[in-house]
Amino acid sequence: MDRESARNTINTLAPLGTVARKAVGVVAFGAITGALASLAAIGFVAAVQYLNDLLLISPRSRMMTGDTTLLIVATLVVPTVGGGIVGLFNRYLIPGGRAHAPPHAIEAAQRGHGRIGLRGGLASAVAAILSLGSGASVGQYGPLVHLGATLGSTIGRWTRGDSSLGTVGIGCGVAAAIATAFNAPIAGILFAHEVILRHYSLKAFAPITVASTLGFFLANNVFELTPLFRIDHIPLVNALDFLAFIAIGIGGALVAVAFMKSVLFFGRLSGRLPVPDVFHPAIAGLVLGFMALSVPEILGMGTETLRFAIIPDAFGVRELALILVAKIVATALCLGFGFAGGIFSPSLLIGVLFGALAGYGLGPLLPGELQAVNIFAICGMAAVTSPVIGAPISTILIVFELTRNYDLTTAVMVSVVFSNLVAYRLFGRSMFDVQLSQRGVDLTLGRDKVILDHTPIRDYVTTDYVALEPEASCREARRRMVEADAEEAHVSEAGGRYLGTVNLSWLDAAVDVGQADAPIGDHVRRPEVILQVDTTVWAAFRRVGSFDGHAVPVLAGGDDERLHGVVTEPALIRAYLDTMDNIRREEHAAP
Amino acid sequence: MKIVPLVLVMLLTILPARADEQPPLTIATWGGAYAESQRQSYFRTFTEETGIAIREALYTGGIEPLRVQRPPGERWDVVDMTMADHRHACAEGLLQRFDHRVLEPAPDGTPATADFLDGTYTPCGIGHTVFSMVLAFNAEAFAGPKPHRIEHLFDAEAYPGRRALRQEPDAIMEWALLSYGVPIRDLYSLLSTDRGLRLAFDRLERIRDDIIWWQDPAEAPRMLIDGEATMATGYNGRHFNASVVEGAPIDIIWDGQVYEIETWGIPVDADRPDAARAFIRLATRTQALVDQARYIAYGPARASAARQVGRHAGTGVDMRPHMPTHPANMERAIRKDSRWYARTRDRLTERFDAWLADG
Numbered sequence: 001m002d003r004e005s006a007r008n009t010i011n012t013l014a015p016l017g018t019v020a021r022k023a024v025g026v027v028a029f030g031a032i033t034g035a036l037a038s039l040a041a042i043g044f045v046a047a048v049q050y051l052n053d054l055l056l057i058s059p060r061s062r063m064m065t066g067d068t069t070l071l072i073v074a075t076l077v078v079p080t081v082g083g084g085i086v087g088l089f090n091r092y093l094i095p096g097g098r099a100h101a102p103p104h105a106i107e108a109a110q111r112g113h114g115r116i117g118l119r120g121g122l123a124s125a126v127a128a129i130l131s132l133g134s135g136a137s138v139g140q141y142g143p144l145v146h147l148g149a150t151l152g153s154t155i156g157r158w159t160r161g162d163s164s165l166g167t168v169g170i171g172c173g174v175a176a177a178i179a180t181a182f183n184a185p186i187a188g189i190l191f192a193h194e195v196i197l198r199h200y201s202l203k204a205f206a207p208i209t210v211a212s213t214l215g216f217f218l219a220n221n222v223f224e225l226t227p228l229f230r231i232d233h234i235p236l237v238n239a240l241d242f243l244a245f246i247a248i249g250i251g252g253a254l255v256a257v258a259f260m261k262s263v264l265f266f267g268r269l270s271g272r273l274p275v276p277d278v279f280h281p282a283i284a285g286l287v288l289g290f291m292a293l294s295v296p297e298i299l300g301m302g303t304e305t306l307r308f309a310i311i312p313d314a315f316g317v318r319e320l321a322l323i324l325v326a327k328i329v330a331t332a333l334c335l336g337f338g339f340a341g342g343i344f345s346p347s348l349l350i351g352v353l354f355g356a357l358a359g360y361g362l363g364p365l366l367p368g369e370l371q372a373v374n375i376f377a378i379c380g381m382a383a384v385t386s387p388v389i390g391a392p393i394s395t396i397l398i399v400f401e402l403t404r405n406y407d408l409t410t411a412v413m414v415s416v417v418f419s420n421l422v423a424y425r426l427f428g429r430s431m432f433d434v435q436l437s438q439r440g441v442d443l444t445l446g447r448d449k450v451i452l453d454h455t456p457i458r459d460y461v462t463t464d465y466v467a468l469e470p471e472a473s474c475r476e477a478r479r480r481m482v483e484a485d486a487e488e489a490h491v492s493e494a495g496g497r498y499l500g501t502v503n504l505s506w507l508d509a510a511v512d513v514g515q516a517d518a519p520i521g522d523h524v525r526r527p528e529v530i531l532q533v534d535t536t537v538w539a540a541f542r543r544v545g546s547f548d549g550h551a552v553p554v555l556a557g558g559d560d561e562r563l564h565g566v567v568t569e570p571a572l573i574r575a576y577l578d579t580m581d582n583i584r585r586e587e588h589a590a591p
Numbered sequence: 592m593k594i595v596p597l598v599l600v601m602l603l604t605i606l607p608a609r610a611d612e613q614p615p616l617t618i619a620t621w622g623g624a625y626a627e628s629q630r631q632s633y634f635r636t637f638t639e640e641t642g643i644a645i646r647e648a649l650y651t652g653g654i655e656p657l658r659v660q661r662p663p664g665e666r667w668d669v670v671d672m673t674m675a676d677h678r679h680a681c682a683e684g685l686l687q688r689f690d691h692r693v694l695e696p697a698p699d700g701t702p703a704t705a706d707f708l709d710g711t712y713t714p715c716g717i718g719h720t721v722f723s724m725v726l727a728f729n730a731e732a733f734a735g736p737k738p739h740r741i742e743h744l745f746d747a748e749a750y751p752g753r754r755a756l757r758q759e760p761d762a763i764m765e766w767a768l769l770s771y772g773v774p775i776r777d778l779y780s781l782l783s784t785d786r787g788l789r790l791a792f793d794r795l796e797r798i799r800d801d802i803i804w805w806q807d808p809a810e811a812p813r814m815l816i817d818g819e820a821t822m823a824t825g826y827n828g829r830h831f832n833a834s835v836v837e838g839a840p841i842d843i844i845w846d847g848q849v850y851e852i853e854t855w856g857i858p859v860d861a862d863r864p865d866a867a868r869a870f871i872r873l874a875t876r877t878q879a880l881v882d883q884a885r886y887i888a889y890g891p892a893r894a895s896a897a898r899q900v901g902r903h904a905g906t907g908v909d910m911r912p913h914m915p916t917h918p919a920n921m922e923r924a925i926r927k928d929s930r931w932y933a934r935t936r937d938r939l940t941e942r943f944d945a946w947l948a949d950g
Contacts, residue, residue, distance in 0.1 A: 063783030064934040304780055304787075311771045314790055 026206045029165070030172050033155050034211025037148035037176035038218045044129060044144055045181070048301075051133025055082075057300050075135075075299070076289035082134020083285030083339060087278040089127040090338055097277065099124040099131075099340030101142050102195070102389075103432045105149035105170055107441050109196050110450050112582060114153055114166020121150025127340035131281075135299040137288060137330035142342020144181050148173030149196070152211075167586065171197050171208045176215030178394075184401035185216035191394040195432070198447065203589035229310060229378075229402060237375070237407045244362045245379050245411045248355060249418030252383025255354045256347070256419065257427045259328050260388060260434070263343065266336025277338065284337035288330055297323050298330040302349045309352040310374040317360050324353040343431055347385040355380015375408060379415040386416045387423030390430025451579050452538035460575045461533060461554045461565040465490055470499060470521040477520045478507045488550050491524045496562040498555060500524035532557035533564050537575045544569060613643045614664065616866050619650035620671040624832065628886035629671075631904070633879040637870055652676060657685040657858055667858050668867040674710075674718060675929035677854040681715035686856040687864060689716045693872050697895035706877075706893045708916075710926065711852060718852035719875050720883070721890040723915040723924070724762040725848045727812070727830040730840040732821035741847030741923075742770040744822060745794050747801050752821025755814040758804035760943040761932070762824060762849040765925050767791035769847055779928045783935075792946050799950050815841050831888035831913050836906060843913075845920035851927045852892055890916030 052058040056065055056074040065071060090097050100120050108116050128143035149170040156169025171192040179188030189212045193200055270280050292298055297305045305323065308314040315323070331346040359376030378399060386395035396416055400409040428434045433443050441450055466481050466489035481489050481504050491499045506523050510516070529547040531540055531554045544552060551566035618634070620626050626647060634645045648667055650656060657670065657680055672680065680686050691712055694703035704712075711718030728738055728750075738750045744766060747754075756763055765778050768791050773781055781787035795802075803820060805811050811825030812833035827843060834841040855874065857867045873879060877899070880891035885904040891897050897916045902909055911917055915924070932939075 058780065059783035059787075060780050060931065063938075064931060066935065066938050304777070304784055307773060307777055307781060308784075308786055308790075311773070311790065313793070314771075314786060 027210050029155075029159060029168075030207030030210025031214055033152045033169055033172035033207070034176035034179075034214035035218065036151050036155065037173040037211065038180040038215035040125075040147050040151060041144045041177045041180040041215070042218065042223050044125065044147065045140065047129045048132045048140060051129070052135070052300060055134060057133070057135040059304055062296075072293065075292050075296070076286065079135045079285030079288045079292075079299075080282050081285070082130055082136065083281030083283070083337075084279075085134075086127050086131050086136075086281045086339055089123060089130070089340070090281070091278040093119075093123040094127065095120045098338060099127045099143075100146055100150075101342065101432075101435075102145050102149075103435045103439075105146055105153075105174065106196055106432055106443075107436055107439075108149070108153060109167050109170050110198065110441070110443060110447050111454050112167065112447075112451050112586065114156060114168075114170060116146075116150045116153040116166075116170065118150060118154045121146060121154075124340055125150075128342075131334070131339040131341045132300060134285070135288070135292070136281075136285065136334045136339040136341060137298050137300070137302075137327065137346060138334050138339050138341020139343055139345030139347070140301060140341070141178070141181055141344035143340065144177040145174050145191075145196075145342070145344075148175075148177030167197065168204045168207055171204050172211035175208045175212035179212040179215035180219040182398050182402065183216065183219055184398050185212045187394050187397040187401055188212035188215060190397055191391055194394050195389060195391045195430075198443075199587040201587050201589050203586075229306060237411055241411070242414055244358075244365075244376070245414040246418050247362065248358050248376060248379045249383045249415035250422050251358055252351060252354060252380055252415060253387055253419040253422035253426065255324075255328075255350065256384045256387045256423050259332070259347065259350055259384070260343075260427055260431045262328055262332035263335050263431070264434070266332045268336075270337045280337040281334075281339050284333045284339060287333060291326060291330055295323060295326045298327050301345050302327070306349050306352055309349075309356045310377045312373045315356065317357065320353055320357045320360070324350060324357060327353065344385065344389055347388040348381050351381035351384030352377045353380075354384055375411060378403075378408060379412050382412045383415040383419035387420050387427070388431050390432055392416045392420045448580060448583055449538060451583060452541070452576065453536050455537045455575065455579055456534045457531060457537055457540050457554065457567055457572070457575060458533040460537075460571040461567050462551075462571065463565040465551060465566045467492065467563070468502065468520060469494065470524060471519050473517050474507050474510045474520055474523070475516040477502060478504065478511060481507070490553055490563055490566065491520065492563050498530075498553060498561055498563040500526040501549065501553065503549075527553060530555060531567065537572065537579065540567070540572055541576070544572060613641075614863070615644040615646040616668050616863055616870055617646045617648055617666065618669045618671070618870070619648040619656070619667045621651070622647075622649050624828070624887060625889075628883050628889075629874075631886050632882035633874045633876075636879065637873050640873065641866070641869065643866055654680040654683060654685060661860075663862060666860050666862045668861040668863050669870055670856050670858060672854055672856060673929070674713070674852045674854050675927070675933050677716060677856050678713060678929055679933045680856065681713060685859060686715035687859050687861070688714060689857065689871075690868075691717065693868050695872060695876050697877050697893065699895065701895060703893075706895050708852075708892045708894070711854075711892050713854060713856075716854050716856035717871065717875055718854045718892045719880065720853040721850050721892050721915045722853065723827045723848040723850035724757075724824060724927075725827045725830065725915075726766075726822060726824055726844045726846075727815065727834075727841050728822045728844065729815045729818070729820075730842045732818075737842070738822065739844055739846065741766045741844065743844075745770050745797050747798050750822070753801050753803050753819060754798055755803050755805050755811055755820035755823035755825075757808075757811070757824055758806060758947075760939045761927070762925075763795065764788070764791045764939075765849055765927075766847050767794035769923075769925070770794055775923065775925055778925060779931045783931075788942060792942075795946070812839065812841060815839070827913070827915055828888045835888075835903065835908050835913065845915075846923050847925060848915055848920060849925045849927050850915045851929065853889070884910055884914065888913040888915075890914035892916075 053061040055078045056062055056071060062071055104116060108114055125143055125147040131138055132140055152169030152173025153166045156165035159165050174196050175188040175192040178191045179185040189209055192208050197204055327350050355377040356373050358380055359373040382395045382399055386392045396413050399412045436443060443450060466484050466486045468477050468489045468491045470491055470493055477489060487504045489502050491502060493499055502520050502523050510523060527549055529543050529552050531552050533554055534557050551568045554564045554567050556562045556564045620629060638644055650670060654676055696702050697706045726744055732752055743750045764782055768778055768781055768787060808826050808829050811823045812829055814820045815823045816839045830841055830843050833839045855871045857864055861867055877895045880896035881899045884891055884900045900911050900914055
């Protein structure tokens with residue numbers, strides 16, 4: 001009895017100990033990843049600011065210099081030289097020739113391997129610092145997200161030595177980066193789930209929350225980053241005003257789609273340019289410099305312009321329209337031509353300009369005091385940004401966390417929903433997803449499809465089959481197949497090249513008509529479906545539908561025509577179930 | 592690290608013995624009530640402790656006085672400048688490099704680096720006292736609601752009357768832009784753009800007809816008392832004196848105060864740099880700054896002293912709420928960007944004068 005109760009005590013204690021250990025592990029993992037990603041983000045922002053001041057990009061440094069000739073020279077030379085250096089980064093340091101960005105993180109998370117190369121990630125971050133530092137019209141949040149994801153993935157893989165924590169680490173790094181950059185911890189958590197992970201599991205949620213909170217704490221208490229925008233006075237919202245917010249949502253979607261299509265267009269243009277890729281960013285830098293001589297607002301992140309846009313009367317209507325168009329063109333040019341940077345901050349600026357513009361148009365039509373341009377500007381900002389990054393909920397939360405105002409957040413919500421509906425129909429879920437699908441990662445049918453489409457059948461191929469040479473007699477072939485209890489045998493010539501398959505019933509028929517000693521060569525048929533070891537499970541599934549044999553021959557792949565083995569339909573079903581099991585385990589895992 | 596203060600303490604204990612032979616230490620400072628507060632709180636103490644007499648030289652701002660060649664014995668050993676001028680002089684090589692290890696920790700042991708306010712450390716010296724440009728108003732001039740936000744300076748409908756402003760862009764530009772709801776940390780970035788300047792002048796335009804200009808800081812409180820203006824900008828110490836010491840009905844609006852820091856530096860040609868360092872060490876002690884705050888409403892630039900600010904020596908008034916550094920007064924305080932002003936002064940003045948001439 002005593003022994004029994006003692007064992008019971010131990011049984012209840014042991015799980016408690018495990019729970020405590022796991023909880024500490026989760027917190028520690030989230031905290032370390034979050035702190036690193038957050039510090040990296042703070043360092044990134046500071047480095048860009050430093051370069052902007054040094055290179056006469058920031059308005060403050062331009063005003064303090066005051067030398068007009070020097071400023072003109074700097075405006076032309078700095079982005080050009082910056083582009084030249086970024087071009088070299090693309091050519092020699094970054095695998096793939098273009099800076100890595102959030103799509104890479106999304107792909108790593110969606111395919112479940114959670115691997116983001118540290119070297120490519122860091123080189124991309126440096127390239128982005130140089131791009132932003134020299135005034136390129138690109139954003140900082142994309143690079144921050146990718147840098148956070150890179151660090152998270154690396155730490156996750158070091159901690160476990162396998163891929164299971166890589167994806168969670170990516171989520172932690174991304175959440176901390178967003179929480180730091182926007183001073184918005186809840187939006188950080190949601191962004192990581194909505195844009196990167198796209199599923200909610202407690203195993204990921206817990207450390208991501210820790211990471212995001214820590215990022216917010218560091219940004220707020222230790223380094224005091226300025227919030228993106230701040231609005232003191234929000235006017236009362238009437239019921240009729242919601243019509244205006246819907247209109248801004250739809251208009252914002254059109255602007256967002258135009259913007260994304262421009263980026264893709266300049267990307268294609270860059271591909272057709274009869275100049276080596278390494279020079280493309282420098283060309284974009286020079287063009288940007290010339291544009292900036294008349295519209296200096298397009299240089300860099302445009303933080304000052306963003307602030308002005310929510311001040312009534314800071315811009316005239318024509319001026320707003322000019323800057324809006326110039327910013328779209330400049331950003332599409334810089335991103336399309338290979339500057340490293342994000343699409344998030346330019347969207348914010350384009351959106352806020354569009355919103356202000358819409359405000360001047362719509363405000364006078366509305367009753368009440370809602371002539372204030374700021375609420376329209378914020379709605380426009382959210383309406384343009386959310387479909388570009390594919391993050392409606394996070395965008396709404398960023399606005400809420402920055403303003404803590406229900407009226408404004410409700411208005412933004414309406415704009416965001418309509419904008420995403422329209423943009424999804426016209427373009428797709430987001431710029432990220434469209435870029436990914438151009439690279440062969442189609443997320444529109446869900447994660448399982450992506451993973452199945454990237455899992456080769458290699459592991460499910462068996463070498464347990466009857467191999468024959470074409471010279472073997474029908475009798476001999478038949479004997480060996482009966483011995484092995486096989487209905488099919490696979491025939492390769494002496495050099496190893498696969499010829500085809502023979503079927504037991506065909507051999508039976510041959511023996512019956514007295515051809516028992518003839519070689520089987522005449523009876524070999526090439527099956528309609530032949531796979532290769534690197535064929536994906538998804539592709540295999542699509543093709544075996546038209547297959548009527550028992551096992552599909554699998555070749556070594558490439559030019560190698562040798563038979564590697566065969567894969568049976570039950571094995572393919574097992575591959576499918578294994579993949580789905582892994583996804584389910586990940587998406588429903590407890591910490 | 593700890594050797595330096597130790598050696599200084601030893602020096603200070605040895606020095607008095609030879610007091611009679613010591614030539615005086617020349618300190619260049621501003622005169623008036625401000626210099627009086629310095630005499631009361633640390634000039635006297637310094638002479639008592641070291642036996643070195645202090646000779647005051649009058650300094651009225653700018654960096655040109657530091658370029659003047661003076662014969663040995665009459666050269667300035669220490670100079671008390673605004674942060675902007677101090678930085679300018681330092682960049683021009685007119686001041687010596689300053690080793691901050693000479694500074695004393697707070698009485699509770701907090702190291703000086705953690706005790707002095709942010710931005711007080713410069714390559715050539717140490718900021719010691721916070722003074723500020725504030726908006727004040729005649730409390731009897733408004734029957735209804737009284738102005739309490741810097742925006743009210745530009746709202747002549749709700750808060751009518753003349754505004755007495757110093758004829759320079761300083762502080763006015765910051766306030767004009769702040770009244771649009773711009774975050775304080777972005778003020779100087781936005782003022783660096785044409786658009787920012789235009790918005791600021793737009794605001795100023797609203798009250799153009801209500802402005803009267805002053806040049807001498809003493810005029811500002813007088814204009815309020817005489818009823819020439821209902822609101823006036825000015826240095827907080829002047830308004831404090833007028834209201835608390837002289838009993839005039841003047842209230843200060845701390846919202847949007849633009850504060851700056853007085854800074855000690857040692858000229859390159861100082862006769863007695865060692866004694867100068869010993870003086871700076873003594874004059875920036877927590878107790879010295881606490882004492883000074885009994886005579887003038889300028890805030891100590893170190894946290895330990897700011898916490899101990901007590902009562903006015905003459906009137907017994909609690910000085911804490913009158914300090915620029917009091918937490919309630921710091922809620923929306925602007926730290927004057929002295930580097931920005933140092934390099935944009937000419938262009939800024941040009942725009943300002945053009946706006947003046949425009950009206």
